[in-house]
Amino acid sequence: MNSRRKFLRLSALSATLVGGISPFQRIWAGALEKPKANKPIVISTWDHGMPANEAAWQILSQNGSALDAVEAGVRVPEADPNVRTVGYGGFPDREGKVTLDACIMDKDSNCGSVAFLQHIKHPISVARKVMEDTPHVMLVGEGALQFALSKGFPKENLLTPASEKDWQNWLKESKYRPVINIENHDTIGLLALDANGDLAGACTTSGAAYKMHGRVGDSPIIGAGLYVDNEIGAATATGLGEAVVRTVGSHLVVELMRQGLSPEKACQKAVERIMVKQKNVKDLQVGFIALNKQGEYGGYCIHRGFNYAVKDHRTSQLIDSKFKM
Structure with missing residues (x-):
């Protein structure tokens, strides 16, 4: 001594x-001394994540909550008819119906979800109402529609002339062969870390083009398409939902970050898990993005072509994801 x-x-x-x-x-x-977190920050899937991030950033930059930011962000592509894989103007199912799935999750593990919802332009906002105004996590189909109408959401025709024309052309052969990175990059997933250090996430989609009527993918399923743990980080998925559901992909990414992996490495390990489970991944695309409590982020996918958008105090950029094949 x-x-x-x-x-x-x-x-x-x-x-x-x-x-x-x-x-x-x-x-x-x-x-x-703890490293200083990079906050606020928002990260989202695909190039339509750029305008989504801008809407989210308007809230985050004014010390708004991550929950408000993720909802506002994904509402942008939901309302854009030129984004053919989300919301209004999305590709319909085999019967020509636009059916929507969405979920949202906050810092306290509260979550809300809607699936197989028709005629409502902003399913993410309905999902938030499910979270905040009901004792449930998920409402589906006609029940979700009736709930949305009771909350004042207007009933609208979501099938635009462009999407209807494409559907009519598809009917000539009726072959279900989604093209990876085109017809099955069917999601906007958005994660945010606010100035207070809290996380939230949102995920919304019109699903795979020309799917069977009634099909639901991973996007509205907590743990598959989206997962948030305010102690560790958040993750969201894009691509073929069936493959993501089988591995509870977004939850897997967060748990890998809990074990100490970086966001990018956690996404890579989740992708590799899917590739082991799937018999053939030649025509299958799945990608993940993740954000941890320090504001570190990353993404990874099976095939080249997936990108994700990031915005913080320093930059606003679209990043080409690393890939396995």
Whole structure:
């Protein structure tokens, strides 16, 4: 003990003599000091994530909540008829019906979801109402529609002339062969870390083009298409939902981050898990993005072609995801 005290005194004396901090003091100061988080920050899937991020950032930059930001962000592609895989103007199912899935999750693990919802332009906002105004997590089909109407959401025709024309052309052969990165990049998933250090996430889609009537993918399923753990981080998925559901993909990514993996590495491990489980991934695309509590982010996918958008105080950019094949 006496020798240790002598060492400490000598260390302090040496620091005083040189007019600075001793190496010993720097080591202990560094061990006690937590790295500063990069916040606020928002990350989302695909190039339609760029305008979605801008809407989310308007809230985050004013010290708004991550929950408000993720809802506002994904409402942008939901309302854009040129985004053919989300909301209004989305590709219909085999019967020519536009059916929508969405979910939202907050910092306290509260979550809401709607599936197989028709005639409502903003399913993400209905999902939030399910979370906040009901004792349930998920409403589907006619029940979800009736709930939305009771909350004042207008009933609308979501099938645009462009999507109807494409559906009519598809009917000529009626072959279900989605083209990866085109017809099955069917999701906007958005994650945010606000200035208070809290996470939230949202995911919304019109699903795979020309799917069977009634099909639901991963996007409205908590743990598959989206998962948020405010102690660790958040993740969301895009691509073929069936493959994501089988591995509870977004939950897997968050749990891998809990084990100490970076967001990118966690996404990579989840992709590799899917590739092991699937018999053939040649025509299958799945991608994940993740965001941790420090504001670190990353993404990974099976095939080249997936990208994700990031916005923080320093930059607004579209990043080409790393890929396995």
